[in-house]
Amino acid sequence: MRRLNGNILTPQGWVYGSIGFGERITDITGDMLAAESDSGDLILPGFVDLHIHGGGGMDIMQGGNAGEVVSLMHASHGTTSFLATTMTAPTEDIAKALKDLHCIYPKRVANGARMLGVHLEGPYINSGKLGAQPNYARSGVMAEVNAYHEIIPIRLVTVAPELVGHQQLIEQLVRQGIKVQLGHTLGSYEDGVDAMQHGATSFTHLFNAMTGLHHREPGMVGAALAHAEFSEIIPDLLHVHPGAIRTALRCIPHLYCVTDSTAAAGMPDGNYQLGRHTVTKCLGGVRLPDGTLAGSTLTMDQALRNLVSLGLTVADASNRLSANPMRYLGVTDRGTLAKENWADIVVLNRQLQLKAVFVEGEAIDLADA
Secondary structure (H helix, E strand, O other), rough: OOOEEEEEEEEEEEEEEEHHHHHHHHEEEEEEEEOOEEEEEEEEEEEEEEEOOOEEEEEHHHOOOOHHHHHHHOOOOEEEEEEEEEEOOOOOHHHHHHHHHHHHOOOOOOOOOOOEEEEOOOOOHHHHHHHOOOOOOOOHHHHHHHHHHHOOOEEEEEEOOOOHHHHHHHHHHHHHHOOEEEEOOOHHHHHHHHHHOOOOOOOOOOOOEEEEOOOEEEEEEHHHHHHHOOEOOOOOOOOOOOHHHHHHHHHHOEEEEEOOOOOOOOOEEEEEEEEEEEEEEEEEEEEEOOEEOOOOOHHHHHHHHHHHHHOOHHHHHHHHHOOOHHHHOOOOOOOOOOOEEEEEEEEEEEOEEEEEEEOOEOOOOOOOO
């Protein structure tokens, strides 16, 4: 059993006291506070990232031990659970990448984050809004998703709703308990609203790779801002202007943050793989040769600091990185610090630098953080 002392963020608010845990949290004791005290460490739920392509020099689509490398790298930055995210690719490439993820699923790799399943960010997207996705976009059929799901659990699928057959696909995915996000789309405001009526519940990297907001053509962004309860957004302050992030925060109650991180995360400047693309990390970003943003180098501990720099409280920022994504997935025993929840915990100093990370009670090595 372990015990930590400090400012503990619980679903009811801050507690200044102690938290005991093994694999799961056994107790939280102390005094309730209106806000965190001026002294003591900050003890927060572990970060949850529903959109990770890579890290530590490896891309999920490379297969082999890529999943293990990605899990270890992101755990060292406070991510305690995640969805491994694929790229748009031929069927056989996706299937191979999924098979190779069995190195970290269902058994979690020691010193790594817990992989909860897979986010298919394609291939069911619009070829006119690829962003950094390779051009293997196509309309989706449920039989293909089922084949992937037999390999490893598919928890989330990004879909361009305007493609032929995708209204039916969205309904089928939702009936099977798979979450649907709208993204990489040329769809209209009306397409977005219709997709939500058929079961889509979130948006993939809001503002990026979708039709923008105009006062006479609200676009997919307008549908999200007007109607969504949930959406992911990349808070690296490069993909989305701080003003647009603030707009989304006011409009979407349970906005949550993702890294959309690539193999370049945690690595020096240079060339890396992103699916079948070669991308270049330089000047804090990752780009294709034509300058198109190609994922990010963001880690979740930096995402927290970025959100606080925009004026969010630590508690609000933490919820965007932990509680909200788990609420979206429908997971109730992770993402918050409460008795009997998994002991996924991050400890930060007053400068919001990581001091410790625990995944299911295991202390994670931060030597490379």
